[in-house]
Amino acid sequence: xxxxxxxxxxxxxxxxxxxxxxxxxxxxxxxxxxxxxxxxxxxxxxxxxxxxxxxxxxxxxxxxxxxxxxxxxxxxxxxxxxxxxxxxxxxxxxxxxxxxxxxxxxxxxxxxxxxxxxxxxxxxxxxxxxxxxxxxxxxxxxxxxxxxxxxxxxxxxxxxxxxxxxxxxxxxxxxxxxxxxxxxxxxxxxxxxxxxxxxxxxxxxx
Numbered sequence: 001x002x003x004x005x006x007x008x009x010x011x012x013x014x015x016x017x018x019x020x021x022x023x024x025x026x027x028x029x030x031x032x033x034x035x036x037x038x039x040x041x042x043x044x045x046x047x048x049x050x051x052x053x054x055x056x057x058x059x060x061x062x063x064x065x066x067x068x069x070x071x072x073x074x075x076x077x078x079x080x081x082x083x084x085x086x087x088x089x090x091x092x093x094x095x096x097x098x099x100x101x102x103x104x105x106x107x108x109x110x111x112x113x114x115x116x117x118x119x120x121x122x123x124x125x126x127x128x129x130x131x132x133x134x135x136x137x138x139x140x141x142x143x144x145x146x147x148x149x150x151x152x153x154x155x156x157x158x159x160x161x162x163x164x165x166x167x168x169x170x171x172x173x174x175x176x177x178x179x180x181x182x183x184x185x186x187x188x189x190x191x192x193x194x195x196x197x198x199x200x201x202x203x204x205x206x
Contacts, residue, residue: 025168027157029054030118032175033062034167034188043095046185049150050176052102052123060157063093063102063146066181073134073145076101080134093146102149103130106173107141118171142177167192 025031033049049062071090074083093102103124105114113129114122120141124130133139152160160166169192178184 025170027051027054027060027161027168030121030171032065032169032171032188033157034169034185034192036164036167037189039165044150048175048184048188049094050104050117050171052104052117052149054157057158058154060152062150063091063104064150065091065144065176066178066184067092068181069147077134080131082135082137088143088145091144091146092148094148094150096149096151098148100148101130102146103133103143104146104176105133105141105143106177110141119173121171121173121176144177 027033029051031051031054033047033051035044035047035049039045044064046066047064048066050065051060051062053059053061069090069092072083073088073090074080076090077083092098104117104121105124106121108120110122110124111129111132113124113126115125116122124133133143134145157166161168167188169188175184175188
């Protein structure tokens with residue numbers, strides 16, 4: 001894995017937790033974490049995180065996919081002339097190592113030193129791969145560069161999920177690379193809360 005240097009469910013009756021209802025999936029590489037309404041930490045409130053690494057019973061790493069910044073990527077990497085005027089921007093990946101960069105690429109055939117996260121979405125795993133992508137004027141697919149990342153120690157993420165901090169759902173490219181990141185969290189939360197509400201309906205509605 002490359003790090004490239006440079007309120008609890010308001011309005012829903014809840015004698016049974018969303019974990020017990022089966023709405024919350026199990027964390028795994030390539031899954032999305034959706035922050036629930038009870039998270040007040042400004043680092044993670046209303047965030048959607050893609051898990052790029054996960055070890056059952058071990059640690060986890062991910063990047064926030066719905067927090068773009070107004071900073072052009074070329075401003076922090078001026079050595080890459082191919083970025084000039086390209087509209088590429090820096091995304092806030094998380095509070096850990098905010099001066100480091102992690103790059104995701106969506107491509108049918110990524111270059112070398114790329115590790116699959118899910119489907120045709122990859123994380124670049126070497127400085128050479130990042131420099132090759134950013135320095136090319138003809139890039140395969142799409143990419144996003146994240147400053148910093150989110151991380152959890154052994155058992156920490158599982159505990160947060162158990163207490164209802166996160167929903168876990170399969171990742172989709174249209175979510176990770178959404179052109180409307182400001183709406184991603186709200187849409188996913190509405191869908192997930194709707195599924196939970198349906199599970200909680202009396203039997204006559206089933």
